[in-house]
Amino acid sequence: MSSTTRKPRLAEVAKLAGVSPGLVSRILNGDPTVRARPETRAAVLSAIEMLNYTPHPSARALRNARTGLLGFALHHVNDPIYAEMVHRAQSAAARRNFSIILLNTAELAERGEAFRNIVLGRRLDGLLIQSGFGAGEDVLHEIARTVPSVVFSANPTPDMRTMRLDDARAAATATQHLIDTGHTSIAYVGAPGVSSERRFEGYRSTLAAAGLPWLPAVNGGWTADEGHEATVRFLGSGAQVTAIVAVTATTALGVHSGIVASGRRIPDDVSLVSVHDTWYARHLNPPMTAVTLPLGDLGALAVAELIDQIDTPRAGETIVADPEPLLVVRGSTKPIQA
Amino acid sequence: MSSTTRKPRLAEVAKLAGVSPGLVSRILNGDPTVRARPETRAAVLSAIEMLNYTPHPSARALRNARTGLLGFALHHVNDPIYAEMVHRAQSAAARRNFSIILLNTAELAERGEAFRNIVLGRRLDGLLIQSGFGAGEDVLHEIARTVPSVVFSANPTPDMRTMRLDDARAAATATQHLIDTGHTSIAYVGAPGVSSERRFEGYRSTLAAAGLPWLPAVNGGWTADEGHEATVRFLGSGAQVTAIVAVTATTALGVHSGIVASGRRIPDDVSLVSVHDTWYARHLNPPMTAVTLPLGDLGALAVAELIDQIDTPRAGETIVADPEPLLVVRGSTKPIQA
DNA sequence: CTGAAAGCGCTTACAG
DNA sequence: CTGAAAGCGCTTACAG
Missing domain, CATH: 3.40.50.2300 (Response regulator)
Known part of the structure; x- marks a missing residue:
């Protein structure tokens, strides 16, 4: 059981190699001023190897403030x-x-x-x-x-x-795609926080630039569950949008399921674009169009x-x-x- | 800019409180043998507060071997x-x-x-x-x-x-559900490693106990992409199963999309149960039946x-x-x- | 070029 | 009950 064997210290390596602890340290840290004879260096290295020495990180951290x-x-x-x-x-x-x-x-x-x-x-x-x-x-x-x-x-x-x-540009890219494919009634499902606000701004300004109307952000939260609830409420209230931009991949998944739960079809009734792509996007039914940020x-x-x-x-x-x-x-x- | 201010040491706290470093340490660590007068203790505490003192973890780690x-x-x-x-x-x-x-x-x-x-x-x-x-x-x-x-x-x-x-029991639970609902031709999509082998064994033994045939594990890997590929190949080769047990939630998602990609319907043509439940399972289309392990x-x-x-x-x-x-x-x- | 020594900031047996 | 001192395991100016 090596669990009871104490870990070797620098001093033990030094003793085994027949040099001072300082020299071992210098060799270990690649000090350029060291000019030890090759056999001395080899002795140190093999002592390290032999004892399976590993420097104590706390001691180092204490010394180096790192x-x-x-x-x-x-x-x-x-x-x-x-x-x-x-x-x-x-x-x-x-x-x-x-x-x-x-x-x-x-x-x-x-x-x-x-x-x-x-x-x-x-x-x-x-x-x-x-x-x-x-x-x-x-x-x-x-x-x-x-x-x-x-x-x-x-x-x-x-x-x-x-x-x-x-964020703004990503949302703008998503929105522009919808505009380019003929959508004129587009909603944004967002979440709390500056990130979402910026994406909303990208959505809003892109629509404005195209002379199209925009809607206040639907508050969906950062999770799929919240996106789902928000979407069900939003569509249930009779919203007539043909497309939605979702703030992020998780929310988008909830919007996806929310659209389905509301009895509408994707993409026939409602198109959906997610800001952020992720591993599961391509596995949804139908697969999710998304804007990739690496x-x-x-x-x-x-x-x-x-x-x-x-x-x-x-x-x-x-x-x-x-x-x-x-x-x-x-x-x-x-x-x-x- | 507090970025240039050095962090206070224990000794400074002690000096400010007018006691020895040792006592500060003892108070800090709740040493039960300490019987400092209330005002002494208060002085120490307020010195700590005042200097916004925080013990140096590397020094502690070095001392305590923790x-x-x-x-x-x-x-x-x-x-x-x-x-x-x-x-x-x-x-x-x-x-x-x-x-x-x-x-x-x-x-x-x-x-x-x-x-x-x-x-x-x-x-x-x-x-x-x-x-x-x-x-x-x-x-x-x-x-x-x-x-x-x-x-x-x-x-x-x-x-x-x-x-x-x-693992075995979870897969058994999934398989049993399919058996209970009348399925007799059930496949298992697995992955490399012991975990999957155990789940396979749960699948196999449950079918055997019910007198039903089992198939060799379809190798799907631990990712959705691998699950997808494996499923497309499996179903494309003319497999006539009516249900699939998937090794885990990610793989199951790929199986889900693989079934769809193969032109079959879930659950009408193929039922699917995932070992492991996760946040996205309920948002799939259709939502994923799963066995929860906490x-x-x-x-x-x-x-x-x-x-x-x-x-x-x-x-x-x-x-x-x-x-x-x-x-x-x-x-x-x-x-x-x- | 290498060794001896001090010190990083704690904790805790040991005295008092 | 509290203080002074040693030591955890390193690194690096300082001597030699």
Whole structure:
């Protein structure tokens, strides 16, 4: 049982190799000033190997004021869009010997104590923050100013590196597709938070530019269940739209089922476009037309960006990425006069 | 800019309160032998408050040989079932002042180096391991023996605390539902790994017990895309089944779309039951009948169990939880003679 | 070029 | 009951 064997320390490696602890440390960290004889170096390396030595991260962290830990503050880990993002962020971090700690935005925003304990208390090296999904985000932004951070947000936030997602443009792309295929009566199902407001604005302005009427946002929330309820209510109240733009992939799924539950057909009676594409979109019946934003890539990019920032601090508002939204046409939309 | 202000140390709190560092530490940690005068204690507390003091976790970790970090090794964070589990595990951990670090099983199994650096190197206090989904898991089990762990698995693994999911029973419940509603020609769409094999066995034995024929598992993989391809091939090859049991929620979605793509109707031509229920099941068209296993609860429970185990080590194979699979009947199944 | 020593910020036996 | 001191395992200026 190796479970009872204590882990070897640097000093033991040094003793075994017949050198000082300092030298082992220097070799381990690739100190360029080290000019140890090849056989000395080999002895150190083989001692490390022999003892299966691994440096103690807490000791290192204490010395270096670096934990190798990145926090990822999310509203919904179980949102497929962000799950993918987390997944990619984790891989990118691991490749650079960082680890990702999961943080819950709601918990953080609610309990100042949690924020203090976990974010400040853990001495995280950096923070990724999903923003724009609700109230209480001021707290998060405050945190973001005390530690290197990348914020995923529609609004470039002053004094913060933000990874911009062009919400408005994505919604505009979705809306334009519907206009291009002859729809003139188009609704938007949204959710609370700035992100949705921006998408609504993309929807509204695109319709306005085309000289078409727009409707106030139908409040659907960020989940499929909420999207479903909102859609059933909306269509049940006699709304005569021929097309809907949904704020995100989860909500869109609920809108999808809500349209069906209301006894209308997709796309014959109502066309549907989702902002955000995800793995399940193509498996729906009918498959969901969607606007792709490469959030997985952004997750990886944000980690790279964040680690760079930790190494060489830079301040200020920076738009790091701003990918072009891509339309993927599937079965949930069809031209109005077809 | 508080970003430049150094964080206060224990010693500074002590100075401000006019006591020794040791006493502050004792008060902070609720040492029961402390009998400080109320005003002394108050002075300490208010000094902490005033400086917004937070103990340095690396210093503590170094002293206590405890990091407060739990690793969660997963195959697919973006699988909705496990995303939910991670979410709940995170909450449960946060409540006990532990943090969850995301680990990728595939990376761990592939690169021994990653395993060494991250799992041993990080000195994680404990490990949650999703098992049964592929090859190379021996490495994981080896790790699990060196640090307090809880393994999610069908098979209680020797020398490990395992949180058992009764895969076989869940699949049996799904299959029995189909038998009860008159189906006699039922297929199973599976995936690689022990988990799926166990579910297959549940399927097979239930049919056998009913005197009905069973088919070899259709290999669908753990994703919707794979489930889709496998189903299209399977049905395209002229299979005459009237019902399918799918290994998990993601695969089931692909089977769903695969049936539709093959020109058959759900449930009129083919009924479909998913092992595992998830948030999107009810939003499909038609909604998916599923067998619920409370994986979210298990995630939370596993964390509690793990932390207990860290506090008071216990060894050996233990079946920690074994919830009853619950059938949720929705629109994707219907009686054969209806 | 390498070794000895101090110190990162805690906690806790040991004295008093 | 509380303080002074040692030590957790590293890293790195400082000597040599």
